[in-house]
Amino acid sequence: MFPLRAELAHLYPRELYWGEQIVAAVNAELDVELPPEEAIPIAMHLVNAAFNSGNLAFTYRMTGVFSQILEIIESEYGQPLDRDSVNVGRFITHLRYFFVRVHSDDQVDDDRGIFADAIRSAHPRAYGCAVKVRGLLEMRLEQPITEDETGYLALHIARLTRPERVRA
Incomplete structure (x- = not known):
């Protein structure tokens, strides 16, 4: 049910x-x-x-998107994540705040892309994965995601997918 x-x-x-x-x-x-x-x-x-939203559909959609994001990361890295881990919990917390920012039309955006460029250079694989996650988010949330938010996603993905943080 x-x-x-x-x-x-x-x-x-x-x-x-x-x-x-x-x-x-x-x-x-x-x-x-x-x-x-x-x-x-x-x-x-x-x-x-x-989330002080009052809209259960928002929570339902957010939960489904979180699961899809984890599936994208697992597919990109070819390994399952330990979904019960503190690290996945931290990542979900970041995503929760991200959803609140998007819902409030208050995304991180410095208009220069310096942050995103630095993350793209330091973590190219995670950034590529974050771009795929951004595509899902833009489709599901029906609005564009900024380059800086993509950079933050990449930073969190890089942290989450360090070899000692994925399930063996």
Whole structure:
């Protein structure tokens, strides 16, 4: 019924945990038996509340895009990422803030591209991967992504894909 359960478990484990606790508390206090799957929409509401959005569709779309981004990175590097790792969690946190900036029309952009040029030079493989991620983001978010945001994505991808950070 809720296809995003696996993504929520990986991307928002704390919110899913609290969703499960809420379902257990309701079941314990009321004369009803909510199914365990009810924790999933509750967790999505908790994620949504963290962004002060009020729009659950935004959270649903964001979660699906995060999963697609991780798939692009895994495909580009030919190895799975440890989606339960702190490093993937940090990357998701960066993406959350990125989504908020895009949603607020406040992307990082110095208009000179100096930052993006430096990252492209220092991490060409990660930058190439970030360009592919940018294509997905532009398609899904229906707006252009700045070169500086692409540079930040590349920097985070480079950090995330260091050999000791991918699953062996």
